[in-house]
Amino acid sequence: MTGILHGLAMLRGLWAVAAALLVGAGLIVAAGADPIEAYLALFEGAFVDYWGLASTLTKACPLILCGLAVALPLRAGLFNIGAEGQLYMGALAGTLVALLVPGLPGPVHILLCVLAGAAGGALWALIPALLRAYQNVNELITTLLLNFVALHFTGFIVSGPLEEPGAPYPYSPEIPVSTMLPVLLPRTDAHIGLVVAVVLAIVIFLAFRRSTAGRSLAIIGQNVQAARYAGIPVRRTMIVAFLVAGAMAGMAGIFEVLGFRFRLFHAFSPGYGYDGIVVAFLAGLSPLLTVVSGLFLAGLRSGAGALQRAVGVETTVVEAIQGLVILFVAVGLAVQIRNATRSKAMPPAAEPAADEPRP
Amino acid sequence: MPKAPAPGGADSPPAPPRLELTDITKRFGPLLANDRINLSGNRQSIHAVLGENGAGKSTLMNILFGLYQPDGGQIRIDGRRTTIASPRHALALGIGMVHQHFMQVPTLSVIENIVLGGRGSGVGRKRHGRRIAALAEQFGFDIDLDARIGQLPIGMQQRAEILKLLYHEAEILILDEPTSVLTPVEIDPFFDVLRNLRGAGKTVLLITHKMDEVMAVADRVTVLRHGRVMTSVTTAETTPAHLVELMVGRGIAPLPRRDDGRRGPAFLSLDRVSAVNDRGTPALQDVSLTVHQGEILAIAGVDGNGQSELAEVITGLRPLAGGAIAAGGRNLDGVSVAARRHEVGIGYIPEDRQRTGLVLTHSIAWNTVLRAFWRHPFARAGLLRPRRIRDHAIRLVDRFDVRLQSIDQEARVLSGGNQQKVIVARELDGRPRVLVVAQPTKGLDVGAIDFVQRHLLEERDRGAAILYISTELEHLLDVADRVGVLFRGRLVALMDRAEATSVRIGAAMAGLADAAEASAVTDGVP
Numbered sequence: 088m089t090g091i092l093h094g095l096a097m098l099r100g101l102w103a104v105a106a107a108l109l110v111g112a113g114l115i116v117a118a119g120a121d122p123i124e125a126y127l128a129l130f131e132g133a134f135v136d137y138w139g140l141a142s143t144l145t146k147a148c149p150l151i152l153c154g155l156a157v158a159l160p161l162r163a164g165l166f167n168i169g170a171e172g173q174l175y176m177g178a179l180a181g182t183l184v185a186l187l188v189p190g191l192p193g194p195v196h197i198l199l200c201v202l203a204g205a206a207g208g209a210l211w212a213l214i215p216a217l218l219r220a221y222q223n224v225n226e227l228i229t230t231l232l233l234n235f236v237a238l239h240f241t242g243f244i245v246s247g248p249l250e251e252p253g254a255p256y257p258y259s260p261e262i263p264v265s266t267m268l269p270v271l272l273p274r275t276d277a278h279i280g281l282v283v284a285v286v287l288a289i290v291i292f293l294a295f296r297r298s299t300a301g302r303s304l305a306i307i308g309q310n311v312q313a314a315r316y317a318g319i320p321v322r323r324t325m326i327v328a329f330l331v332a333g334a335m336a337g338m339a340g341i342f343e344v345l346g347f348r349f350r351l352f353h354a355f356s357p358g359y360g361y362d363g364i365v366v367a368f369l370a371g372l373s374p375l376l377t378v379v380s381g382l383f384l385a386g387l388r389s390g391a392g393a394l395q396r397a398v399g400v401e402t403t404v405v406e407a408i409q410g411l412v413i414l415f416v417a418v419g420l421a422v423q424i425r426n427a428t429r430s431k432a433m434p435p436a437a438e439p440a441a442d443e444p445r446p
Numbered sequence: 447m448p449k450a451p452a453p454g455g456a457d458s459p460p461a462p463p464r465l466e467l468t469d470i471t472k473r474f475g476p477l478l479a480n481d482r483i484n485l486s487g488n489r490q491s492i493h494a495v496l497g498e499n500g501a502g503k504s505t506l507m508n509i510l511f512g513l514y515q516p517d518g519g520q521i522r523i524d525g526r527r528t529t530i531a532s533p534r535h536a537l538a539l540g541i542g543m544v545h546q547h548f549m550q551v552p553t554l555s556v557i558e559n560i561v562l563g564g565r566g567s568g569v570g571r572k573r574h575g576r577r578i579a580a581l582a583e584q585f586g587f588d589i590d591l592d593a594r595i596g597q598l599p600i601g602m603q604q605r606a607e608i609l610k611l612l613y614h615e616a617e618i619l620i621l622d623e624p625t626s627v628l629t630p631v632e633i634d635p636f637f638d639v640l641r642n643l644r645g646a647g648k649t650v651l652l653i654t655h656k657m658d659e660v661m662a663v664a665d666r667v668t669v670l671r672h673g674r675v676m677t678s679v680t681t682a683e684t685t686p687a688h689l690v691e692l693m694v695g696r697g698i699a700p701l702p703r704r705d706d707g708r709r710g711p712a713f714l715s716l717d718r719v720s721a722v723n724d725r726g727t728p729a730l731q732d733v734s735l736t737v738h739q740g741e742i743l744a745i746a747g748v749d750g751n752g753q754s755e756l757a758e759v760i761t762g763l764r765p766l767a768g769g770a771i772a773a774g775g776r777n778l779d780g781v782s783v784a785a786r787r788h789e790v791g792i793g794y795i796p797e798d799r800q801r802t803g804l805v806l807t808h809s810i811a812w813n814t815v816l817r818a819f820w821r822h823p824f825a826r827a828g829l830l831r832p833r834r835i836r837d838h839a840i841r842l843v844d845r846f847d848v849r850l851q852s853i854d855q856e857a858r859v860l861s862g863g864n865q866q867k868v869i870v871a872r873e874l875d876g877r878p879r880v881l882v883v884a885q886p887t888k889g890l891d892v893g894a895i896d897f898v899q900r901h902l903l904e905e906r907d908r909g910a911a912i913l914y915i916s917t918e919l920e921h922l923l924d925v926a927d928r929v930g931v932l933f934r935g936r937l938v939a940l941m942d943r944a945e946a947t948s949v950r951i952g953a954a955m956a957g958l959a960d961a962a963e964a965s966a967v968t969d970g971v972p
Contacts, residue, residue, distance in 0.1 A: 298829055298830065299819060299820035299829070300828065302812075302819055302820070302830060305808070306805055306808070306816070309805045309807050309808060310805045310806075310807075312798075312802050313801070313802055313804065313805045316763065316783070316794070316796060318784030319820075
């Protein structure tokens, strides 16, 4: 049953992608190029070409983790728009450990950095979680606004106390070589953070299905009143969901530093936290499909250059396609919600003794 | 029965009935909600439409009110064939409906509500006021027309609804379960209103599932079951027992009585309990009571007098503002909902079975373990054990005779009665020592009510201490050993079943209990 549902959810994602590519083809034609040739170049540049694939995998890591950071609290009906801020705070906390804790063997140091990153993101997520659980403050707004606080706070740290002397742009000193993540593909940036992201997606998938905590989240997401009646500790569960989500986004941030940039730059994220929302919805909130949709969005980005080189169409077309994907996912959701409300208004089909429909 | 004056000469045929439905059929997917229904309503008559939930009453009335279009059959009004396109059109044809939930603006006056949305609204309020006052006078409505409608008691709000229909010149008035919102003392005056309407030549259609109402005011009764007309007779030529049998499809044996006062030791006790509602205003004040093992203490009262809060403070869903609650000698202060359920043994059948008692979008199997899925034997070390959950669900639905196709169906596809069975099964399983039961019979049909009541009586005989909260007096009196009454958050009366007449309870529900008696109600709490 759940398998079918997940299949349908993915199908909806596929429809959104297909529709976006179709409209995008129109844009490419309008720009005077052959859309089939363009898309082939895009695909090759993203998944076939060695360097392109490496670039896709590098970008997929933060996208998948941020997708999970959105999908997990949404299981309980909570909107985490704050993955971006949690990513920055995770990157900051992990970078501090990398730079300021000396004399550890590499693997231990890396582990400590990652844990610090997860903790940084989790603590940042704890603020909106507590406000929501105890004061019923809308988490959508608090998480969103805290993004800007986190962005400027890390900016302040790397342009002041932690600034590389003589740097032309606010960034920290380089992290020790021993703390740099091992790579997946030789001679590229693709690092093992992606493996961790995929493993976490599988763990969360299993937790949703088989753990009592996953069950609690699902009940809270469907009906808070019933969850309280059931005896589920609703506040605690909400807070834990946010902590785990923050840890995911925080890891996205620290992996980006340890595996790709090797310094904490001011405003280094191209919006991975916000893209996580798209990743999660495109995956129909399924943790496993988050991996697929994360790879897809990463591929769109890394293949954009190849597309431009092959057919001479601006990379903005790819940005348009990404925007169209969001649009069509939203349309799909709207249709689904409307159908759901309609089917509730209709009498249940399977039960002849059912209550009569009321207007 | 009075005849309408026949128009035309002596040899012309008698006047057609004001309302005549022929072979009305309405289908929702595979469900035949109305199957060739015939019904006629004469001038100057009260016609009851009797049936259980799901019998097709509401569908039929919604067709009459223009909300649904029938798939087949004819509607004639005064002999002319008509299609009713919309509620507005229905009103133009002289058909008015009083819903269970009134369509009113609480901050406007009665007059404003009546004029609102009608013909010529806004012009000449004085003139409208005079006309409405004249109508109220004519039909004997004792109502303050300038009062804000939200401040009037619900019986008065209902009169305002009826007055609105009269003002819009409705000739056929459809009343959907009109007494379900009334206190016992408001019911007789309401019946007088119906008789006045009949006297003025109106056609009244009374939708109900209550036998005594049919016998008390209706001239004629049509019984529906499974979307079909079972019979249509004058009330003079039938009996309540016969009507029940037609409505339910079988006879219902009366519940066993037990008046010997046999009961065990005190188990659940509330000592001067106070609580506030969600808006922060006092909902319970100094409520003291004791429920013994093997006893059903019933709490009557008009909806909204603190009953929900009472159930919630006992089950741990609402904090106490004052006082103390103990069960089996253990003070429940600071004990969580889950601990009360599993350690103290408090089962809770909540009032709102769709929004509290069940997660409608989850399977029936999950709902049978809603309050225990994280515990042995359904989970181990934080991991669920699906096979044990399924086995448990199958055993429960079997034992409690829940009618379903599969335990993997979503709970929302079940009928109201079967949803309640799932909740009852879950809460009665594991032999609870205390049962808090809120509105267990509300909205259920006769068969399901009988099922719930019998199971509660069994639990009582087993030794459970049961607090039974209900606004439905007739069902409450069927099972109660003692009856308390909540009024404005206070326990204003407490009596043994033998003394608990509906007149006494009704008076207390309306706040008419003697003040001295009210303040003296205690229940042997030390």
